[in-house]
Amino acid sequence: MARRSYDYATPVRRVLVALLVLSLLAVFVFWRIDSPRAERMRAAFVDRFVPSLDWAMAPVTAASRMVSGFQSYRRLYAQNQELRRELQRMTAWKEAAVQLEQENAKLLAQNNVRLDPALTSVSGVVLTDSGTAFRQSVLLNRGARDGILDGWATMDGLGLVGRISGVGETTSRVMLLTDPSSRLPVTIQPSGQKALLTGDNTALPYLDFMESPENVRPGDRVITSGDGGLFPPGLLVGQAVQTSDRRMRVRLAADYGRLEFLRVLRSHPAEQIADSGLLIRPPEPGLIGPSLPAAPVPAPAQSAGAQAD
Template identity: 60%
Template sequence: MARRKDPEQDFAKSIRRILFGLTVFFLVLLYLFWRIDSPRAEQIRVSILDKVVPNMEWAMAPVTRVSRLIDDFQSYGRIYEQNQELRRELQQMKAWREAAVQLEQENARLLDLNKVKLPRKLSYLSGVILTDAGSPFSQSALINLGRRDGIVDGWAVMDGLGLTGRIAGLSEKSSRVLFLTDSTSRVPVTLKPSNQRAILTGDSSLLPSLEFIENTDLVRPGDRIVTSGDGGVFPSGLLVGQVVLASDNRLRARLSADYKRLTFVRIVRHTPQPEIATPDQLINPRLPNGIIVEQDESPSE
């Protein structure tokens, strides 16, 4: 090795070594901070994204538009087949509509008999997806609604049809939607005809698995999945998807939400029902005021 011994170079080298060591130390600290105080670290991350991402929208929009355009062009090629398919489906739909009308009338009569009190209609906020998470670590997206629009952490996010995820991470102008496909996503659901409870568990695949089903014999592929509302995070009865039997012989959910074409999302404004803390109040006559806290009674719940 023919390398000169230059004191100036030596000095630069030792400076570099110290800086390098400090950097490594800083990175270790950063990771520990992230691991120990995850919510605060994520809050910092979100606030950085909140500053940067909305400014990048001008650049993102055309690229996204072009790639979608190419997708659409590809679909033109199959337009004749699609037309035929749609005709067939329309024919089937007519039969279904007839059935639906009959069911609706029957339902109306039954409701009249029951005098069931339906929960007040849920209201929506609509947002646009800004960016993708972009790595396999988290299946999520950033949307353009934030705290100033009145978004609250935990609210359900839907596309036009089915549940897509939940709000996880809020900042002033944007917030993060954690998809059902993310490996940390857990949602309590009900499988519809059999009324079995399950936990919809994301695992970074397009078909989240259904865990903790009490009796799997009662569940058939094709059953409808709706949120159960357990835990009070989501309102109950939001459509999630259908049960399928995957190739690994586990029950999984085919989601109704179309992740491939997700541009707009709806955020369900939801305030949880007041909890029934003292069940005896429901049975006993009401005691004089001042002894028991006023509570909202809803016989249907």
Template identity: 25%
Template sequence: MALSAPGQRGPSLGNNSNGGGTRQLAACVVVSLVLITVSSRMGQTGPLEAVRGAFMTVTTPVRYLGATVSAPFQGLGNIFANLTADQATLSDLKAENERLQARNAELEESEQTATRLQQLLDIKDTYNLQSTAARIISGSADSWSSTVTIDKGTADGLSVGMPVSASNGVIGQIVECGATSSTVRLLTDESSSISAMVQSNRAQGMVVGSASGQVSLTLIRSNQTVNVGDVVVTSGLGGVFPKGLPIGKVTSVQNNPGSLYLDVVVEPFAHTESFEEVLVITSLTQEQQATAQDISEADAQEGGSSASTDAAAGDGSAAGDASGSPDGSTNSNG
């Protein structure tokens, strides 16, 4: 075995290692190219695809575990990034958040307004009302009356006496009318009275308000039947309110001994604090007015059968009443 002379270097192990690594890398590249080529030619059904699927199945739990472990650290990274954000960025984000909140409130308000207007259109179509829409702009100007002010007046074709309804029932009647605004007396006002009837048995009476805001159905004789839960609607007598508009629901009935009339308390369907838009009914169709039979039945209920007989026979005064002239019991409607 020959030994190297002093001062001479033997074969470099480092060079041999580098050469071996280069050859291994080249071999891996060649093998990868071969596998890619074979896999592309065999498609999704070849043995290489099966091996790859098995490898993915085996390593899936490990990958899920890694993702679970790293998630908290990613969250901490986001928190750290937020903490280290400059003041200008934080101010921009705050302004954007406020803008989005304002926009959301605007869209919510628009949706609610559209819903209320659709409800008004529904009641207009249901009862075939000749009407115009108005907005409530203020409440009572004093503490001893129940009124609201709407933003329509004579310039819009409105006049004193016109009935006003919300989307679910009557709220009152115009008592003052200016060029661009009108005052509506609510049915809860102690000066308010509306010809009405119990929907189930057609018992005729008057819905009146009170100083306390309680609404009552009066002039219902004690021998008639009224039950809690009965619906009260406009009767059409007097030719002011269209027949059949909902007013409220009976919440209390008392038959006091010796009294000719029942004490009936009514809860209105419509409360002005829940509404912003209303319908002003500008005119009535023939079908919306009380008929001669309605008037005769109201007279018979109050005074006996003679008026009913005359009306049924076509009495001229009854026909006149049906055409819109109120009788004595409905003068307050005007």
């Protein structure tokens, strides 16, 4: 039977731990002694060893710099987001100024024109892009509790993005103009051509059902026509372009690559006229068509005496 070797590691470990505890206790007691000689010894110890511990403080210094840099990055990120919101508002005002300049030229010769002041908007943040190969849509952090209704138009800072196609309590889905099921009546300026903007899962939806395609030129301005009452008229969509397939498409004004904030335009339905009798008198009920000629009146019968003569 083999003899077990003696374990020297355990006693040595115990002795080293005891020496370490005694050393730390001695340093603690020495550091607590209130004496001028002990104070000079402590000062000499600090002057001798503390400057040489810069290498030990390097990780702490680097960590503190990283924390301060991260805090500075957070401040810069917050300022960047605020500048983005401000830029969105400014571009929206720029587009509004362009539209007002065009309308002003038409309204100079008119008086008492009442514009609709009820077209306001609700701003929201895009939560996620839920687009697929067969569906182009995003989610917005505004829902029914914010008064969002299905069918309202959505814009980024400058151009039309799409419309609300589903409303939840706190979120809503925005169907983009590039979605294959998107159909939007538009007007092409300056020719005034009417067309239908159809999405096909590409960044350039195409123009369909144009009355006179030869009057449309690349670079023409494309805006909503307001036909159907779904979108307000005059919203900027983009510019007409002609692709290699000789088809007129639209380069959208909205920046689809950076959809972060969207404006939902509150649309109000047109006033419904309930009583049409005050405008056009309904026809009298009767036979439809031209009136029949009057029946001839029969001659009076002659008396018997006259016949005898």
